[in-house]
Amino acid sequence: MIEFLDALGRHAFLRHALLAGVLASIASGVVGTYVVTRRITGIAGSLAHAVLGGMGLAIWLRTVHGWPWLTPLHGAVFAALLGAVIIGVARTRGGDREDTVISALWAVGMAVGVLFLFLTPGYKADLMTYLFGNIVMVDPETLRLLLLLDGVILLVVALFYDPLLAVCYDEEFARLRGVRTDAVFTLLLLLVALTIVTLIYVVGVVLVIALISLPVSTVGRFSRRLWQMMLLAAALSSVLTTAGLALAYAADLPAGAVTILLAALVYVLASAAAAALRRRA
Amino acid sequence: MSAAPAIRVRDLDFAYGRQPVLQDVHFDVNVLDFVSVIGPNGGGKSTLLKLLLGLLSPRRGTVEVFGGPPSKTRLKLGYMPQRVELDPRFPVTVMDVTLMGRLGLRPTLGPYRRRDRAAALAALEATGAADLRDRPFSELSGGQRQKVLIARALAGEPEILLLDEPTASLDPAVQDDLYALLNRLNATRTILMVSHDVSMVSRFVNRVLCVNRTCVEHCVTEIPRELSLLFDAREDLRLVRHDHDHTNHPPAGGACHD
Numbered sequence: 432m433i434e435f436l437d438a439l440g441r442h443a444f445l446r447h448a449l450l451a452g453v454l455a456s457i458a459s460g461v462v463g464t465y466v467v468t469r470r471i472t473g474i475a476g477s478l479a480h481a482v483l484g485g486m487g488l489a490i491w492l493r494t495v496h497g498w499p500w501l502t503p504l505h506g507a508v509f510a511a512l513l514g515a516v517i518i519g520v521a522r523t524r525g526g527d528r529e530d531t532v533i534s535a536l537w538a539v540g541m542a543v544g545v546l547f548l549f550l551t552p553g554y555k556a557d558l559m560t561y562l563f564g565n566i567v568m569v570d571p572e573t574l575r576l577l578l579l580l581d582g583v584i585l586l587v588v589a590l591f592y593d594p595l596l597a598v599c600y601d602e603e604f605a606r607l608r609g610v611r612t613d614a615v616f617t618l619l620l621l622l623v624a625l626t627i628v629t630l631i632y633v634v635g636v637v638l639v640i641a642l643i644s645l646p647v648s649t650v651g652r653f654s655r656r657l658w659q660m661m662l663l664a665a666a667l668s669s670v671l672t673t674a675g676l677a678l679a680y681a682a683d684l685p686a687g688a689v690t691i692l693l694a695a696l697v698y699v700l701a702s703a704a705a706a707a708l709r710r711r712a
Numbered sequence: 713m714s715a716a717p718a719i720r721v722r723d724l725d726f727a728y729g730r731q732p733v734l735q736d737v738h739f740d741v742n743v744l745d746f747v748s749v750i751g752p753n754g755g756g757k758s759t760l761l762k763l764l765l766g767l768l769s770p771r772r773g774t775v776e777v778f779g780g781p782p783s784k785t786r787l788k789l790g791y792m793p794q795r796v797e798l799d800p801r802f803p804v805t806v807m808d809v810t811l812m813g814r815l816g817l818r819p820t821l822g823p824y825r826r827r828d829r830a831a832a833l834a835a836l837e838a839t840g841a842a843d844l845r846d847r848p849f850s851e852l853s854g855g856q857r858q859k860v861l862i863a864r865a866l867a868g869e870p871e872i873l874l875l876d877e878p879t880a881s882l883d884p885a886v887q888d889d890l891y892a893l894l895n896r897l898n899a900t901r902t903i904l905m906v907s908h909d910v911s912m913v914s915r916f917v918n919r920v921l922c923v924n925r926t927c928v929e930h931c932v933t934e935i936p937r938e939l940s941l942l943f944d945a946r947e948d949l950r951l952v953r954h955d956h957d958h959t960n961h962p963p964a965g966g967a968c969h970d
Contacts, residue, residue: 468802590821597812600802607765607791608868609816654803655848 435677444567445680451569452672452690454577455629455642458584460665462626463643464657465619469599472644474620477533478514479627479639481540485510486561486631487547494551503561504576507631510540511624519617564635564687566676573632580625587622588661595619596657633672634687645694646671649701671697716779718743718872718902719764721927724773726759733759737773737927741872741919746894747904748917755924757906758794761876764904765791777872787816790870790901792861794877800850806860807845810836813867828867835866839893855886859893866897873897875905891916 439445466475489506492498514536521532548558560568569577588595597605598615606612630639646668647660654660675690682689719741726734733756741747751757762768763775766782777785790813813835814828824832836842839859844852849860858878865873878894879887894903895916905917920930 468799470799593811593824594815594820596804596808597815600804600809601793601798601812603767603797604791604793604812604864605815607767607786607789608812608814609787610820651801651803656805656808657803660803 432677435680438680444569445676447569447571447574448566448676448686449673450574451566451577452633452676453669454574454581455633456646456668456672457581457665458626458629459643460646460663460668461588461661462584462622463647463668464661464664465595465599466623467644467647467651468657468660469619471623472640474518474533475623475627475643476640477518477537477540478511478620478624479630479636480537481514482507482510482627482631483544483561483636484540484542484547485513485544487544487551490557491547491551494553502572504573504628504631507628508580508625511628512621514540515620515624516617519613519620522616523613560635561631562635562637563685564631564633564638566633566672566686569632577629580629584622584625587618591615591618592658634690638687638691641691641694642668642672645691645698649694649698652701652705667697668694717741718745718778719904720774720776720779721764722774722776724763724775725771726756726763726768727771732925734763734923735926737923739921739927739929741902741904743871743902744898744900745902745904745919746898746917747919747921749904749906749921749923750908751923757923758876760923760927761874761904761906764874765789787868788871790865790868790873792858792865792873792875792878794880795854795857795861802849804849805845806836806841806847806849806852807832809849809860810845810864810867813864815868817868831869832863832867835863836860838866838897839863854882855890858882858890862893862897870901872902872904875903877906877908880908 439449466472485506485508486503487506488510489501489503492506493501493503517536518529518533522529544561545558594605594610594615595618597608597610598612598619602612602616605615626643627636627639630642634642647664650660650663650667654663671694672690675693676686678684678693679686679689717740719739721737721739724734724737725732737760749757749760759768763770764777764782766775766786775782778788779785782789807829810832811824811828814824814831818825818828833842833845836845839862841856841859841863844856844860849857852860862873862875862878865875873894875894879890882890894905897903898916922928922930
């Protein structure tokens with residue numbers, strides 16, 4: 432632990448990584464609460480994988496067509512938002528086709544990403560980075576984008592807290608009260624999309640769902656209200672990403688995988704403790 | 713009664729795909745009526761409720777609420793869905809749930825105002841659930857949850873309450889309590905309730921609609937006091953004639969005439 436603190440003082444990349452983990456945790460704690468309570472982890476998984484298509488496209492445009500200002504994260508934001516709109520429209524118009532669209536988006540996004548990365552010379556090794564995260568690759572520019580995304584997410588949640596809660600709890604009732612539920616649900620999907628982007632460097636597209644859902648589910652049993660769940664989940668997630676980073680640094684392991692396993696371990700322990708308490712009560 | 717009907721349904725047909733659910737449904741609900749909608753499962757009771765709410769559109773015929781289409785006038789309706797459709801583990805308090813009834817009467821952006829909180833609290837007081845307001849909804853008993861869901865419907869200050877099986881799977885004592893509450897609310901509001909339970913309902917309602925593909929109104933007749941004593945009834949009995957054949961179309965003149 433002291434070794435990690437010492438390294439933090441010496442290495443800027445570690446400080447950036449730690450900050451990126453905390454910024455991603457704030458977004459995933461808040462928006463993950465909606466994802467878990469509304470039971471749309473499948474949609475979150477689909478959007479996470481679709482993001483790879485946007486990143487592949489951005490890298491290809493940047494390298495092959497010389498668009499140096501376009502970063503992979505820009506491509507991720509574009510793909511995630513596009514995916515959210517596609518699912519939102521499918522849900523409103525398509526009826527029972529929603530499930531198909533979610534699955535297709537998942538696979539098509541990945542296929543597009545793999546193709547563009549294949550077409551880009553010298554980028555093949557990066558695929559693993561985007562799939563499983565590489566938190567030490569975070570630079571100050573990325574941090575600024577993460578900060579901006581967090582700001583947007585928190586502002587939207589603050590403004591739409593009550594309609595979002597109502598749509599997650601009882602969508603039909605909310606519609607009867609005059610809430611434009613399809614628009615609110617699409618807004619929720621856009622928030623999920625932006626949250627996924629913040630998590631890409633921390634855990635990678637494949638592991639995103641775990642960090643969105645596990646901390647929220649862990650604190651769920653201790654929360655009486657939605658905002659309490661958000662606060663607790665963001666705090667727990669910050670601890671998990673920081674601890675994951677420290678462990679990974681000490682043992683020279685991939686930080687994303689370590690963080691996810693840590694999150695799963697805490698979830699299992701909390702569930703076991705809660706079950707034991709219930710038996711004694 | 714010269715007032716326009718609260719609900720007017722004319723020549724209504726509805727089908728899911730090619731499966732007809734309702735045919736030739738025709739009735740009025742007057743202001744301050746207490747109507748019970750009964751009928752077998754799958755007979756179209758909940759579908760009728762969704763048509764009245766404007767969640768479904770009729771294939772033929774019209775539904776009017778205070779003279780307009782339900783999609784335009786639905787803020788005058790207070791709806792209580794079946795409890796089973798809600799996630800019991802969702803992290804909300806009783807107050808959180810009740811405030812949702814205010815959604816349509818406040819700006820879309822920002823938090824609920826003091827006026828909304830006052831109306832929600834008044835609704836909880838009207839249903840006798842005000843002391844539960846800070847409790848998690850998940851910790852309530854079945855009867856308490858029903859009272860909170862009625863309060864949520866009341867919080868929007870509706871003129872008509874639409875209730876979907878408010879007493880399903882409750883103890884008889886709790887059911888009595890709930891019907892007494894609805895009876896009090898009926899003093900100032902029109903109530904239309906889907907129910908599986910004819911015997912309880914007939915003590916309070918003034919009209920019974922039986923929905924099974926078609927809709928037939930049953931006569932609810934006041935029984936003379938002397939006769940009700942023979943049945944050892946605690947309150948005035950009412951008689952519901954249930955004399956039509958469910959398998960076929962209703963006999964002509966099956967509707968109740970005043």
